Amino acid sequence: MAIATINPFTGRTEQEFEPHTDAEVEERIAATHAAFAELRRTSFAQRAEWMRAAAQLLEDDVEKLARIITIEMGRPIKGARAEVLKCAKGLRFYADHAEEFLAPEQLDDPSAVGASQAGTRYAPIGVVLAVMPWNYPLWQVLRFAGPALMAGNTGLLKHSSNVPQAALYLDTLFERAGFPAGSFHALLIPASRVEKVLRDPRVKAATLTGSEPAGRSLAAIAGSEVKHVVLELGGSDPFIVMSSADVDRAASVAVTARNQNNGQSCIAAKRFIVHTDVYDAFTRLFCEKVAALTVGDPLDEATDVGPLATESGRDELESQVADAVAKGAIVRTGGFVPDRDGWFYEPTVIEGVAPGMRLHLEEAFGHVATVYRVADREEAAAVANGTTFGLSSAVWTTDPDEEDWFVENLDAGAVFVNGMTASYPELPFGGVKDSGVGRELAAAGIREFCNLKTVWKG
Template structure:
């Protein structure tokens, strides 16, 4: 049963009843009906809805941010930023969809050929709890703009956010039923995927769940996009600006309490500068305020669930037992709430848990390397391939190294992140397909060839 539990206090906020099969059936039927009308609306006629949703988000930003914080523990300042980023994404597609989906004439001799982009239908979105608004709207904005409908199956620990998302879209003026939330248990997802009214599936979640959804979608021969786990390297070469690199490394590792697929998780540092870099990271991470996520001064709130803290602490213990050197943190905070302090482990080697596994929480590992080639080799020594950061003052060297890094995105001298203007997604076990930008909106359209032969006269 979906449960809203404040992870900072462990106080139960609300419990939600799962939807009955009849309610799920009604949602699917309504979405299919609404989408048939929506797809007939020209692109220019769809875009005002996106702008209206953005206005709803901005007008209710404080209310929505507090709900995010109370339900999954994100510091309030980051929750506000999540709402604004969601609105920005809606604005982006309101402005650029006509260009992204413009018909493309193709030269084909005497005949007339065109490639057009048409909606697929109702899309099933299986979304995670770490960005309960942003993850949904980065899917929904291009989906609606392209003429699709949406059924949301959100994470079970953010049911209040899930139900509010449907309400926000409805208040903005969406056709009745075009976007609906269904509160169902995990076991019901296979039935949703198999339903003929669901045309395609998108998932953001763990690699393990991604494999299951991929198998279920594949069995139904349905298009799917997977954005899965990550163990992003942050590579610091000998000539990097260490003060700036350490500042961004701390921000990149500990934002969202370390619970993001594109947090920098493995700091891979040239041994000639490692001592200085580690001291900077330890000092800056140690200055982060841990506490009530509704307090404006808090930088690190609680983890979202008790089991996540248990898994994270086990990874820390196994890494230290294998020889990692604990420089900061490393012990759950006593008292109510699922708090874990900013933690830094130095001298991590490739066989240790903090290197080989995704650490989904405020734990940074530091691996020392003897040069650039070893740094790249260890950066790629992972089953994941979502993002990577490279720090160097030699941009020519950076241009040489970027093609050698296995990742869906490489950020040079900056923090890896998502941006509605740029495609986002991974390789290897970080998934496949892309979200955002022009590539993202074309994932869930029918790329249709239209060919006209010479006219025949009577």
């Protein structure tokens, strides 16, 4: 894939970028390694001052950044603007809480281990490589970079090749905010050159958000080098609606849960698992609301759904739906490529998806929703857990016993009750099974790339 801004609304290439040479990559790794020696010696208070300055820069540049996001990957401008502001909030969260999250801890009774004092403390580990996707081109990066730099680490970013302008903005953000030169650098390189960077002894760990195959590849390389990784991979999140649910509210939220960011979100609800008693009512409302979405120019404030980010992504979605229909599934609304420029696919609801269809097990990375009818909570959980993924989940019920039962029995990194899955700086984020390992955000996220050091004093 060329390193280029290709506008998904028009399909036209707007700007191309030369990859960094081997010499330029070496220069950036060396600078980031040198910056670690300086940054780790600074105080939390100093880092927090710089981090708040970075948050302010994001807010000052919100309109410019929102436009970059929209032009590079097609996200409707309202959502792009919200992403920038969420990033600023996330950076401020870690500026406020990093010292608390990484505070030393002491045993109440050190004599139990034969010591006068004993406990733990957190220490930064060095340069961390982030391999990031295009779908949230700022948030995915900054939810790593904020805690990593507040812990005293430095970062290298290999961003997706179709969002180079976002990558180059992030390349200078932290230095502009006051962090030591080299604290964070972007590498404009293709995926084929990631392995060499990861094997560099100056790079101590890696984090990747992206596809399952990409995660497996990076983890294999890191494992051979005995380097820690955090992986946030795909998801096929269930959205369960039980008979006691507020069906009107669930259907309204379901539309946003599936179609946010043009449906291109790992944590977007993808499989709608509905109790038979409310199946017809929910599906009718859901289809009506999906059909009413405004599809169009993502720079238009009135647009709800824009184009898919890439032509290949649009074609993959079309292929998954065609496979399901050929094997007996029924399209309730949408299900076609409209006759217009750009990489559009009509928002779609499809039912009758069954084993043997690609949509039953694969992640649909775009605005296609599958609806399943179930008889009880046991069947709902069986369908929900019946994939290799386990990122997040949502359950709609007003029965307290049912709420607790689903929280206990769903195989996922998160369960949202009577709401849609979202990521918050205050809560840990990550999955199980093929959805990844490790956690981002909250205290867990900042501790992932720290050495938890035991300290014993006689």
